[in-house]
Amino acid sequence: MKTLKLGLLGFGNAGRAFAKILEDKKQEIMDSFGYNIIVTGITTGSRGNLYNADGIDLKKAWCELEGQGHFNKAGSDYSQMTSMELVENGEYDVIVEMTPLDIFTGQPATDHLRKAMGRGKHAVTANKGPIAWYYNDLKKLADKMDVQFYYETTVMDGTPIFNLKDETLKFCKVTEINGILNTTTNYVLEELAKGKAYDAVIAEGKKIGFVEADPSMDIEGWDAAAKVTALLNVLMEAGITPRDVDRTGIENITIEDIEKANEQGKIIKLLCKGTLENGQVVASVKPTLVEQGSLMSVIDGTSSVVQITTDLMGKLTIIEHDPELVQTGYGIFSDVLRIVRNLV
Numbered sequence: 588m589k590t591l592k593l594g595l596l597g598f599g600n601a602g603r604a605f606a607k608i609l610e611d612k613k614q615e616i617m618d619s620f621g622y623n624i625i626v627t628g629i630t631t632g633s634r635g636n637l638y639n640a641d642g643i644d645l646k647k648a649w650c651e652l653e654g655q656g657h658f659n660k661a662g663s664d665y666s667q668m669t670s671m672e673l674v675e676n677g678e679y680d681v682i683v684e685m686t687p688l689d690i691f692t693g694q695p696a697t698d699h700l701r702k703a704m705g706r707g708k709h710a711v712t713a714n715k716g717p718i719a720w721y722y723n724d725l726k727k728l729a730d731k732m733d734v735q736f737y738y739e740t741t742v743m744d745g746t747p748i749f750n751l752k753d754e755t756l757k758f759c760k761v762t763e764i765n766g767i768l769n770t771t772t773n774y775v776l777e778e779l780a781k782g783k784a785y786d787a788v789i790a791e792g793k794k795i796g797f798v799e800a801d802p803s804m805d806i807e808g809w810d811a812a813a814k815v816t817a818l819l820n821v822l823m824e825a826g827i828t829p830r831d832v833d834r835t836g837i838e839n840i841t842i843e844d845i846e847k848a849n850e851q852g853k854i855i856k857l858l859c860k861g862t863l864e865n866g867q868v869v870a871s872v873k874p875t876l877v878e879q880g881s882l883m884s885v886i887d888g889t890s891s892v893v894q895i896t897t898d899l900m901g902k903l904t905i906i907e908h909d910p911e912l913v914q915t916g917y918g919i920f921s922d923v924l925r926i927v928r929n930l931v
């Protein structure tokens with residue numbers, strides 16, 4: 588039996604959802620691929636860190652965080668190792684980047700990935716910042732160091748999009764991408780359409796967890812811009828950053844706009860788009876009128892959609908219906924599994 592060691596950066600909702608699937612599928616992976624996957628390091632921002640080169644008890648780790656909100660300082664694996672120290676000096680084969688997104692810099696996640704791959708380690712990221720800001724550099728580094736680098740969870744959780752292109756649509760050229768990639772704006776537009784005031788919708792959304800404490804990244808279209816940038820950088824080799832996206836959020840949409848659209852048999856959705864113009868990829872995020880009853884009009888709540896137009900396979904549409912955390916965990920798991928399968 589071979590061993591594959593993982594270093595986990597971040598152990599929040601995504602990290603724990605991934606850890607639970609990994610633990611659950613441990614025996615199946617051993618039986619199918621002859622690999623025992625263990626976690627040697629876990630770092631967090633403020634809840635302590637764990638390190639054990641022979642493997643951490645994962646179940647104990649998530650029980651401690653979910654029970655008392657931090658790792659047990661008296662535990663034998665409790666460590667002072669910071670994220671960068673783990674990346675630079677820890678014993679692991681794959682770094683799994685699951686720290687919070689900084690939408691304007693892609694840091695410190697990008698540096699974590701750079702250092703790890705620079706050491707010849709494989710890398711997986713759930714954090715879209717590095718793919719939106721530095722995809723080309725990171726891909727070049729992965730190729731130079733001959734390591735595997737995957738990022739399925741960065742757009743639409745575990746929904747296979749990057750995977751689909753890599754594995755199933757090989758040599759298909761993607762010529763256009765359309766989608767609804769931000770679910771907070773779905774929710775806000777739907778609630779506004781019920782005649783509720785903007786402030787009331789945001790307050791209610793925060794209470795039920797559909798709207799972030801600071802909603803501006805979603806409402807102003809930055810989150811959607813980062814996601815469409817990630818898609819375009821990987822699928823269309825765009826080489827752009829979120830700042831290159833022609834971006835308009837929904838902050839100025841009024842009930843009058845929604846009613847006017849309704850009178851024309853339309854509704855407003857925050858659409859993402861990437862097309863080729865004179866050989867250059869041009870990207871936009873904009874509130875757009877779509878026909879009631881059309882495919883885009885029925886993507887609501889926490890669902891999202893991406894439409895990929897290709898030269899050899901025409902237009903393909905992938906919808907993620909009402910995702911929960913398990914889909915996020917699975918996206919990270921599927922990337923790790925891909926590494927294992929390629930190592931066998």
Ligand SMILES: NC(=O)c1ccc[n+]([C@@H]2O[C@H](COP(=O)([O-])OP(=O)(O)OC[C@H]3O[C@@H](n4cnc5c(N)ncnc54)[C@H](OP(=O)(O)O)[C@@H]3O)[C@@H](O)[C@H]2O)c1
Binds near residue numbers: 744
């Ligand atoms: N949640 C989803 O459904 C989902 C879906 C797709 C992608 N993602 C991406 O996955 C990443 C994690 O999301 P999440 O939902 O798990 O967020 P989260 O619940 O806020 O967890 C973030 C984790 O990262 C830790 N952290 C903060 N700064 C760190 C640092 N410098 N080094 C190491 N750990 C650090 C946090 O520790 P403290 O709690 O101590 O601060 C926490 O454990 C984000 O980039 C997000 O965009 C999430």
